[in-house]
Amino acid sequence: MSADSKFHHGDVPADAKPIIHMEEIKKNFGNVIALNGVTFDVTPGECHCLLGDNGAGKSTFIKTMSGVHKPSSGQIFFEGTPMSFDSPREAMEAGIATVFQDLAMIPLMSVTRNFFMGREPTKGRGIARRFDLDRANEITMEEMRKMGINLRAPDQAVGTLSGGERQTVAIARAVYFGAKVLILDEPTSALGVRQTSNVLSTIDRVRKQGVGVVFISHNVRHALAVGDRFTVLNRGQTLGTARRGEIEASELQDLMAGGQELAQLEGSLGGTV
Amino acid sequence: MAADTQVQQDERVRAESFATKLMKKPELGAIGGVILVTLFFLFTADSAMFTLSGIMNFMTPAAQLGILGIAAAMLMIGGEFDLSIGSMVAFAGMVFGVFTVNLGLPLVVAIPLTMAFAAGIGAVNGSIVLKTGLPSFIVTLAGLFILRGASLVGLKIFTGGSTQLRGVRDAVEGDWLAPIFSGEAFGGLFTWLASMGLVETFKNGTPKVPGIPVEILWFIAIALVATYILLRTPAGNWIFATGGDSNAAKNSGVPVRKVKISLFMLTACAAALVAIITVIDAGSTDARRGFMKEFEAIITAVIGGCLLTGGYGSAIGAFFGAIIFGMVTIGLTYTDFDQDWFQIFLGGMLLLAVVFNNVIRKRVTGER
Ligand SMILES: Nc1ncnc2c1ncn2[C@@H]1O[C@H](COP(=O)(O)OP(=O)(O)OP(=O)(O)O)[C@@H](O)[C@H]1O
Numbered sequence A: 001m002s003a004d005s006k007f008h009h010g011d012v013p014a015d016a017k018p019i020i021h022m023e024e025i026k027k028n029f030g031n032v033i034a035l036n037g038v039t040f041d042v043t044p045g046e047c048h049c050l051l052g053d054n055g056a057g058k059s060t061f062i063k064t065m066s067g068v069h070k071p072s073s074g075q076i077f078f079e080g081t082p083m084s085f086d087s088p089r090e091a092m093e094a095g096i097a098t099v100f101q102d103l104a105m106i107p108l109m110s111v112t113r114n115f116f117m118g119r120e121p122t123k124g125r126g127i128a129r130r131f132d133l134d135r136a137n138e139i140t141m142e143e144m145r146k147m148g149i150n151l152r153a154p155d156q157a158v159g160t161l162s163g164g165e166r167q168t169v170a171i172a173r174a175v176y177f178g179a180k181v182l183i184l185d186e187p188t189s190a191l192g193v194r195q196t197s198n199v200l201s202t203i204d205r206v207r208k209q210g211v212g213v214v215f216i217s218h219n220v221r222h223a224l225a226v227g228d229r230f231t232v233l234n235r236g237q238t239l240g241t242a243r244r245g246e247i248e249a250s251e252l253q254d255l256m257a258g259g260q261e262l263a264q265l266e267g268s269l270g271g272t273v
Numbered sequence B: 001m002a003a004d005t006q007v008q009q010d011e012r013v014r015a016e017s018f019a020t021k022l023m024k025k026p027e028l029g030a031i032g033g034v035i036l037v038t039l040f041f042l043f044t045a046d047s048a049m050f051t052l053s054g055i056m057n058f059m060t061p062a063a064q065l066g067i068l069g070i071a072a073a074m075l076m077i078g079g080e081f082d083l084s085i086g087s088m089v090a091f092a093g094m095v096f097g098v099f100t101v102n103l104g105l106p107l108v109v110a111i112p113l114t115m116a117f118a119a120g121i122g123a124v125n126g127s128i129v130l131k132t133g134l135p136s137f138i139v140t141l142a143g144l145f146i147l148r149g150a151s152l153v154g155l156k157i158f159t160g161g162s163t164q165l166r167g168v169r170d171a172v173e174g175d176w177l178a179p180i181f182s183g184e185a186f187g188g189l190f191t192w193l194a195s196m197g198l199v200e201t202f203k204n205g206t207p208k209v210p211g212i213p214v215e216i217l218w219f220i221a222i223a224l225v226a227t228y229i230l231l232r233t234p235a236g237n238w239i240f241a242t243g244g245d246s247n248a249a250k251n252s253g254v255p256v257r258k259v260k261i262s263l264f265m266l267t268a269c270a271a272a273l274v275a276i277i278t279v280i281d282a283g284s285t286d287a288r289r290g291f292m293k294e295f296e297a298i299i300t301a302v303i304g305g306c307l308l309t310g311g312y313g314s315a316i317g318a319f320f321g322a323i324i325f326g327m328v329t330i331g332l333t334y335t336d337f338d339q340d341w342f343q344i345f346l347g348g349m350l351l352l353a354v355v356f357n358n359v360i361r362k363r364v365t366g367e368r
């Protein structure tokens, strides 16, 4: 696939102020160094792709951005001011929504209850303040429809959904709540052709609304289709950031795989990867 | 590409029958159990069991256990156990006794203080569980022994060597708050019903049942409030989420720590409430109060449809679970069966409930 696609892209000026800027982030788990000084930022209205091999540290990195992990060292600037999120809830309140790789869904609970988990709409006041289930159900059905999935019923347990349907619930939820930053950790890994294209066009849509998108994918074509900038992580470090148009698909793919291994493979697979 | 916003009926879903919908309710097993047990006693027990006084007779212990059972169910839905609630009944009873008898505090001070004491211990339990990440089963098992021991030692200290603290009845006599925590409610109504000949009376015209024991009203009120909280409030959603998968819940913005600690405080307060009601009723407190109640409360919750793994269950289920419990304990005295069948019955019931719940869970999660 060529670098130009059906999307208009963010056309973000190079000097745009980032919404979130991560400076020299390091993260250790005991003696494992998962991140060794990663600098990364997202500006409003852009899709910044984070690429890299398995175990490169992508998920760990976005988890420091969404308040799950505290970085061992390094600084986070949110809209220009230093910020330290103590919990995912705080990051969410700041307008950062995440689709985690493991989706963070509760199988025993209904789609609606999962969708609004932690951020339930309410009606009534004082002691009569209660979970507005009707409105929640409506919104859930509507948001899922926008993603191209017709739910059978909003009170269906998430455990009964297919893998892709479940992933779509997580994406719809994050899109709905991601007011400023939307982080997607391999959101299309279980999706069909139609839903994938839906997710990519959703990324395009929210980007146009001025949301900064962080998109993790192993699929170079998906990344090139929507990305404005591409950062490649390898063994906890950045290999560099490229703007759209500055880099070829094959180059990106080589970087993601750490270079030579893929080059050897390519011969035997006939360039199908 | 425009998002596909077409609304269409999914042709792959069969209309769900009423029975299937019912099957997905966690409390179904407990309601079925109540029906079965009622039928059993209708055939085997003396007809006195289902008169008004007979019903009050089994509902009173059911209520005392049920208050604990509903709290235990909420905690279990939140993914934790509390094995210390039985001992907490004894401990809170002692604290309450000391406040009313030794310190002579009025109920309006003694009750909130007792509750605060219990809630504090509940919070400590919860904090230890969260800090260490150990199973609550083990942490509160320690609490079971510590609180039981503390009740014994404390009673000896405050009574000068006895393990029973007497004089509570005299101490709370005439207190304006006492009718809310002791005795029978709606006495006037029952006297009126008796005068109309609508309820059974003694020869002198006073009703055989002087009113509804307050614990039954507490029990019903707590069941309703708990159900409302679980199903209709954000807090309820947080409890289910926390028990379902605390990591996923936390990453989705649920304040998991707060939820768990609140639930531990709640169970401790439920134990304190039972302690206050039963201590005023008995007029004294002793170290054996609430013995084995932690297990009975958990059994109640499980019969009520709670999964041991958390994230699933119901307060109404625990309500009916407690009624089953009360009916079986008291009901056997109305039959020709040996009382000691009780434990066999209970164990059987528990086994049946666990197997049944397991099937239900598979149904809800789509059999995976
Ligand atoms: N909680 C943890 N404790 C210890 N090590 C961890 C933990 N989380 C991640 N790691 C390690 O950090 C490294 C980076 O993991 P991470 O999940 O960020 O990779 P990733 O780039 O998302 O990979 P993938 O593409 O497979 O999702 C891995 O080597 C992993 O083993």
Ligand SMILES: [Mg+2]
Pocket: A058, A059, A060, A101, A185
């Ligand atoms: Mg990952």
